[in-house]
Amino acid sequence: MSKKNDIEQEQVVTPWAVEFGSDGKIDYQKLTEEFGCQEIDERLIERIERITETKAHAFLRRGLFFAHRELDEICTAYEKGEKFYLYTGRGPSSESLHLGHLVPFQFTKWLQDAFKVPLVIQLTDDEKFLWKDLQLEDCRRLARENAKDIIACGFNPKTTFIFADVSYMCTPFYVNMVKIAKCVTFNQAKGIFGFTGDSNIGQIGFPPVQAAPSFPDCFPHMFGMNKKSLKCLIPCAIDQDPYFRMTRDVAHRLGGYKPALVESRFFPALKGESGKMSASDPTSAIYVTDSAKEIRNKINKHAFSGGGATIEEQREKGANLDVDVPWKWLNFFLDDDEKLKEIGEKYSSGEMLTGEIKQILADCLTPIVEEHQIRRANVTDEVLDMYFSIKPRVFLDLFQKYEEKDGSWTVVETDLSKALEEKMKLDEEDEEDTTVSQDKNDEEAGCAIGAPKSDDWLRIRKERLKKDAPTEGSKSALKKAAKIKAAQEKKEAEKLAKAAAKEASAAATMS
Numbered sequence: 001m002s003k004k005n006d007i008e009q010e011q012v013v014t015p016w017a018v019e020f021g022s023d024g025k026i027d028y029q030k031l032t033e034e035f036g037c038q039e040i041d042e043r044l045i046e047r048i049e050r051i052t053e054t055k056a057h058a059f060l061r062r063g064l065f066f067a068h069r070e071l072d073e074i075c076t077a078y079e080k081g082e083k084f085y086l087y088t089g090r091g092p093s094s095e096s097l098h099l100g101h102l103v104p105f106q107f108t109k110w111l112q113d114a115f116k117v118p119l120v121i122q123l124t125d126d127e128k129f130l131w132k133d134l135q136l137e138d139c140r141r142l143a144r145e146n147a148k149d150i151i152a153c154g155f156n157p158k159t160t161f162i163f164a165d166v167s168y169m170c171t172p173f174y175v176n177m178v179k180i181a182k183c184v185t186f187n188q189a190k191g192i193f194g195f196t197g198d199s200n201i202g203q204i205g206f207p208p209v210q211a212a213p214s215f216p217d218c219f220p221h222m223f224g225m226n227k228k229s230l231k232c233l234i235p236c237a238i239d240q241d242p243y244f245r246m247t248r249d250v251a252h253r254l255g256g257y258k259p260a261l262v263e264s265r266f267f268p269a270l271k272g273e274s275g276k277m278s279a280s281d282p283t284s285a286i287y288v289t290d291s292a293k294e295i296r297n298k299i300n301k302h303a304f305s306g307g308g309a310t311i312e313e314q315r316e317k318g319a320n321l322d323v324d325v326p327w328k329w330l331n332f333f334l335d336d337d338e339k340l341k342e343i344g345e346k347y348s349s350g351e352m353l354t355g356e357i358k359q360i361l362a363d364c365l366t367p368i369v370e371e372h373q374i375r376r377a378n379v380t381d382e383v384l385d386m387y388f389s390i391k392p393r394v395f396l397d398l399f400q401k402y403e404e405k406d407g408s409w410t411v412v413e414t415d416l417s418k419a420l421e422e423k424m425k426l427d428e429e430d431e432e433d434t435t436v437s438q439d440k441n442d443e444e445a446g447c448a449i450g451a452p453k454s455d456d457w458l459r460i461r462k463e464r465l466k467k468d469a470p471t472e473g474s475k476s477a478l479k480k481a482a483k484i485k486a487a488q489e490k491k492e493a494e495k496l497a498k499a500a501a502k503e504a505s506a507a508a509t510m511s
């Protein structure tokens with residue numbers, strides 16, 4: 001499927017197709033204007049550094065994450081002590097990820113650590129089944145395989161929830177989907193996504209599936225049932241923007257916040273920016289499964305060079321950094337700003353040769369890939385289940401409001417009493433374990449709501465929000481839960497006593 005964005009005749013960017021302009025490039029500035037997002041400027045980067053007290057990630061410093069929607073509003077809210085959650089995803093269509101796929105996940109990991117916020121990761125096994133020539137069972141299996149690579153990026157299992165659409169689909173998720181679907185006409189969907197008469201109706205109905213996780217009540221086991229409990233920030237490459245343009249357009253009609261976005265450029269293919277990284281051509285990309293030898297060979301043989309054709313030419317004219325893939329890749333993966341600057345100067349002036357920059361790139365990527373492989377090997381099925389588990393991970397402190405009265409803090413507003421009541425009902429039914437496996441019917445469990453048990457979260461919150469004294473939200477919520485339980489038990493006992501009294505009086509009448 002392809003939809004012209006009318007930027008230039010040739011440039012096409014949709015979630016399913018990226019076609020480059022006649023010059024073999026994407027004009028990101030024009031794309032930003034066309035999509036209606038804003039460019040990330042120095043001021044915003046400095047602001048993020050200031051409020052997180054963390055040096056900006058290289059992807060931000062170097063303009064690789066270059067566009068946003070309402071990222072400044074997220075910062076303003078954060079400065080006031082409000083939290084948000086991160087939402088990102090992956091369409092599982094291949095066994096392993098290439099380096100380009102790591103980009104949004106590495107950045108998301110940085111955001112999670114810098115802002116200390118929870119994260120949800122969607123694996124759209126349904127999307128890939130609808131678009132690719134794959135069996136649904138394969139897409140479901142690939143979702144779990146890809147999740148291992150995502151987990152290997154280092155996400156905290158206590159604050160990260162990974163779900164595959166087909167397994168997780170539950171009432172709160174579906175409720176959001178249908179409500180979104182009702183707000184978007186077929187004509188609008190055609191305009192946004194370029195659907196045609198040949199699109200299957202599963203494709204046409206899919207966008208609400210990717211839109212829904214922008215609302216926190218899709219995840220009651222993490223965020224409770226209030227659609228406005230938390231704002232959402234979505235890191236992704238700019239190809240995913242159409243989904244969230246649509247989401248932002250309908251958010252108010254659902255009573256939710258518009259999701260904010262932070263968007264990246266594309267990591268270029270090995271054979272040149274306008275090429276495609278494709279699983280069917282293993283030399284077109286470096287995969288996280290490649291060996292050190294394969295990495296070196298691929299870079300030496302296939303990386304598109306902007307250097308001179310001969311040593312003499314390179315020495316005389318220097319390299320064209322605008323098209324040179326090793327240089328572009330180093331911009332993504334070499335963290336040392338000074339070293340990068342030096343390489344750029346030497347290579348563009350001709351002091352450095354193509355073989356040398358390729359060597360530097362291979363030396364830079366090999367440990368990154370090898371370390372990834374070690375971390376991935378540690379992701380057993382058990383570890384995987386921790387991330388997929390819908391065991392309660394409620395971040396109570398995130399959506400309770402406190403008030404100081406006579407020197408102590410009390411909860412003045414919460415949407416959780418109902419949630420806790422529900423949770424207790426479910427607990428009675430299933431004391432043991434609420435962990436869900438991929439094959440289990442998840443509907444009821446997927447809606448489970450729970451009280452928090454995140455010591456880490458409390459610790460982090462204590463550290464970060466010193467001015468915001470209450471960190472006892474969890475304790476008070478648990479007390480509340482105990483109260484509710486005691487009230488229920490009392491009610492039950494009264495009922496039994498009443499029934500016994502009734503029986504006794506009936507017996508007395510008979511005699």
Ligand code: TYM
Nearest residue numbers: 088089090091100101103104122124210236237240266267
């Ligand atoms: P998918 O699997 O195509 O891509 C996963 C993520 O990687 C980004 N991406 C890239 N980033 C930089 N350079 C590249 N060459 C490159 N190729 C892909 C994508 O923008 C994406 O962020 N439908 C989605 C899955 C999804 C999702 C989401 C993505 C579901 N919910 C929320 C982002 C946010 C997909 O198929 O992504």
